[in-house]
Amino acid sequence: MAENLLSLSGVHTHIGHYHILQGVDLVVPRGELTMLLGRNGAGKTTALRTILGLWSASAGAIRFEDSDITQRDTPAIANLGIAYVPESMGIFAGLTVQENLVLAARRGPPEEARLDWIFRYFPPMKKFWDLPAGNLSGGQKQMLSISRAIVEPRKLVLIDEPTKGLAPAIINNLIEAFAELKKTDTTILMVEQNFHAAKSLGDSVAVMDAGRIVHAGRMADLATDDALQTRLLGLSLEAHQ
């Protein structure tokens, strides 16, 4: 069993008057891809944002490697080697593809070998290198958002619904790219609604409901247990097959 890179213990998050995370206990094993599943509004995105410090945990503890990061601010958490691909993609539309990637590379200019690796899976990044990112298509913007997160080696990548709204061909392309990324021992915590993508990629899985983790285990076990899928994910599973 791999050691845990990230762990959340009894994490609560309030946004305004709303109590969104209500005691989340979650572990993310090092070197694995952990899928975070759940119905809309279950608190998956809030969990990712709380890990990154974009929303503050009102109670509980978040540990990354050997450090308690619960009260750290977002830049300090990101600088531990954590990258984020938000649901909105968060690309800088007025900056070129190149400028987006240069900004994401904290250790200096992106390495040529790393860029070649990215271009192999996301050829539009090379083709539209000098194009303002705002001119890319939806799928290409998602590729850019992911490319930024992996433009240099990271310890943990948080990815929020990467396949949302994308054409099946592009989703398959992304699945292939994530499978390749897994081989580099990058730990990934991914929120995903597309169960086909989730079961293709996930090593471990956690299912959220009403601000809590209601199931945690191996993805392979969930993928083969129809009754468990129906109980945990219900309609959302069928809707996103």
Add this chain to the structure above:
Amino acid sequence: MSAPEGALVSRRLDWRPPALILAIALGSLVLVGNPSTWLTLTIAGLAMGLMIFIMSSGLTLVFGLMDVMNFAHGLFIALGAYVGASTVKLFSAAASADSFLANLGAIAPAVLAAMLAAGLLGLFFERVIVRPVYGDHLKQILITTGGMIVAEQLILVLWGPDQIPVERPATLRGSFLVGDMAIEKYRLIAVAIGLAVFAGMMLLLNRTKIGLLIRAGVENKEMVEAMGYRIRRLFVGVFVAGSALAGLGGALWGMYQESVTVHIGASMMVLIFIVIIIGGLGSIGGCFAGAVLVGLVANYVGYLSPKIALGSNILLMVLILLWRPQGLYPVGKS
């Protein structure tokens, strides 16, 4: 880093705003009729526009990056004008010498002192007045307006209530005569400084990592932080630099007007707001185009139909916003 092979499309300048400026300039040539008068008006308009650009460029970045409505921006202009005027007076021997190099011995300290004073006041404002009200526009308007009133009274205490005459350095007085055209020397200097500031800002924004961060921060602050950058530090830097530029603009404007009053900054704020709105909030290119448009239109209309000169820039803003509701060069927010 070079572009990889296969880069097909590069960023292109949107040519329509410059074309509009050119069309207005050429159209007014027809209306004015006399080419020498038209050239005088055009250079006066460019000088005015570029001084407004210097004053407003910081404010547009502060609004775009920090989402702060700083109604005290005119204060930095006024302080720059006062400090610039006092410094020129301090170096009056150099200012009245009949040599440009000697005059520079008065202008350079005046401009640097104006920028330093306005920058320091900007630092104080950001830390004490603005920081507690980030994210609340109404409080920002109220507290920055209040801060401006208090600081204006302090200026009156320090410099007195009377209008202060500003002596223009000797070699910047008068005009160059080209045929039957008279081109005021100071206006050419103002144009040159304005263009240099614009070029410097474009280089900073497009060729440096700090510039990239500012442009990215204007679009999406949260994502910049999620990449590990401390945008608060950038906020402070931009606020101080924007205040210093306002101080520079104030010093230049004071010398242009040849007098300084405590309201010199506040009286420019309407034009400055028009410029940053029609340029597109947060856009330096838009601010430049907007300032040139405002300067030219004010001068052409002032000559052709003085009665409507006061409202001409409001009309210009309405027309531009009808054409491009987000401004000439809108900044995409994500």
